[in-house]
Amino acid sequence: MESKADGDSSGNRLRDKAKILGSALKRLSRGKRGELVADGESPRSQDGSSSRSSQISPNSDPAVKPLTLLLFHSRNNDVEALRKLLKEKPELVNETDYDGRTALHVAAAYGCLQAAKVLLENGAKVNAQDRWNSSPLADAKASNHQEVMKLLIANGGEIMGTHGQEIRSVAPPTILKSDWEIDPTEIDLTNSTKIGKGSFGEIRKVLWRGTPVAVKTILPALSDDKLVVQDFRHEVELLVKVRHPNIVQFLGAVTKKPPLMLITEYLPGGDLHVVLKEKGPLPAATIVNYALDIARGVTYLHNGPNTIIHRDLKPRNVLIGESNQLKVGDFGLSKLMKMTNLHDMYRMTGETGSYRYMAPEVFEHRAYDKSVDVFSFAIILYEMFEGSPPFSHMDAYEAARQVAKNEKRPSFTKQYPPGMKELIQECWQGDHYMRPLFVEIISRLEKINQELQAAIPPAERSHLWQRRSAHGHHASGGCSK
Structure with missing residues (x-):
């Protein structure tokens, strides 16, 4: 579990408001969690547990369809x-x-x-x-x-x-005139399973028209809180604009009367935090394919004049989908921006997100752009190779302070594929202008992936699944040709 400072990742935001108002492939499917959740939150899985055991080989397990x-x-x-x-x-x-x-x-x-x-x-x-x-x-x-x-x-x-x-x-629908408004009578919360908890509500697994979905609900006591409702509607307005294989899919919302609800696809596979906590360092091939999934999702968010900056990219917000595909989720802290130039800067809320994955400019309340997500991505990459977050001997706030004030960066202790250390170091540069764009990151990851695949003897490739399963996951996808 992360230290208490990770739970402070949203603390400043909540205090501001207080001042104003007071496995196997087939088993992996869909999920969503609450906004502003401490990094110590219990992991999400199909049955509410953190178990992610998956020892399946296509050659040995008849359960694999x-x-x-x-x-x-x-x-x-x-x-x-x-x-x-x-x-x-x-x-x-x-x-x-x-x-x-x-x-x-x-x-x-x-x-x-x-x-x-x-x-x-x-x-x-x-x-x-x-x-x-x-x-x-x-x-x-x-x-x-x-x-x-x-x-x-x-x-x-x-x-x-x-x-x-x-x-x-395409002009997005509005809150008052939408085709995604869901009749609340279709959501039976009495026959649901709690799978997560946020600062303003909870996440439950329910059946909607016969299909398991994840429902984020706003606590009834906060339904009249104008700022809470404003944030909820902001997330809905943002989610209706996105649809991508590496983004958690928005299905609909209840916005007209309490309890307010946001409905997304349900991913019982849990999140990347659970994988790293249980498995430690992952195989290089797995990491590269996971990194490609994350990078493709964020590239989609960053693409175009209406740029979406996630601002809270971390393992807990990277969920496990169909065929072991990773999906970026939780847009409670995201910002939708009108970009006119490549590096347009915006004065946005400082110390937004989770300290351990936070870019220095965010920690220091300076203007920042979409490159803050590149910095967070570098920390996730490092954690997948090392098996633990950077500066794990420090609490999260102190780690972020050392990164921002003293330009500290963690040491590499594991074996990395050629070109990977250099990519990580460029992504966590203190000067945001020096960080690569995600389109470049994808290109470099694909090159690393090709080199890794070429280094595997053909006779061993048929056994890749079993070796990957020993880590709870297989590293699939990422073909570039």
Whole structure:
């Protein structure tokens, strides 16, 4: 558990207000937690526990469904395994997961060109649509996988849904006139399970129209607090603007009468904090793929003139989704900005977020931009390699003070892939102008990922799953060709 100072990550914000008012792949699915939560908050999982045991190998466990294997092999560009599986079960090629996504969606989203070719050769529907009506080509375009785009277009692929379009050109719905307002009678909180707690409410797992979802509720006692309601509506207004495979999916909200509720997809896999707490340092291949998922999610938030700065990026806010995919969540502290220049600066609330992952300029109440998320990302990367947060012998506030006032940075004690230490050091630069943009970070991570994959002997690649499972997770995806 983090020290009490991590719980102070939101303390200044709350004090200001007081002054004014007073596993296995198939088991991994969806979750959301409350805003302004101390880093000592209990972890989230499907049954409310922190257990994340997952010792499953595709070669040994009959519980792993064929579709799960198909998605895994597609995301890892494993052509040989794909051909073998589809020869045995050709009907799998167009089966869909929870989100209505086919294996071709997965291959397209992660740039797995050879996997996409095998799937198309075996009858994959090139214009299959997921639950957001997005086609594989739209997913490939959203991630700028040019070779996969050419292949899909050559096979009759079309852009469908929003993944391949400019989402900022569509006027977002407003609180008073929306198509996502949910009838509160559809949310039965009496038959729910508490999975998290925030400063202004709690998070519960409920069934909504037959589907498990996560519901953030505002405490009834705070329903008349204008600032609390304003923050809640801000988060709703922000979430309706975002939709990305690496962002926790907003489903709807109750905004017209108490209790106010925000409904998102439910991720029973928990969060990255739980993984690091239980498993310690992760394998390099796993880290790189996890880092790519996080970077892609934040790149989406940072892209375009209406930039979303997360401001509280940390392992607790990185959740485990379908096929072991990471998703960035909790936008209670995020800010939506109108950007005109690349490094436009804004005077925003200082000491916003969690101290241990906080950029120096935020700690010192200086103007800052979206590069604060790059700094936090570097700390997460470091923690995944080292197995513990930086300066773990200090309380979180003192760690942040040393970073900001004395320009202290933690020491590297583990083995890192070539180029990774340099990337981390650039990302946590004190001068925010020196930090790379996330689009550059993705490019460098993909290069590191290619080098890691090339270093693995072909005979060992079929055993990767079992080795990854020993750490509770597999490192899937991240193909760039």
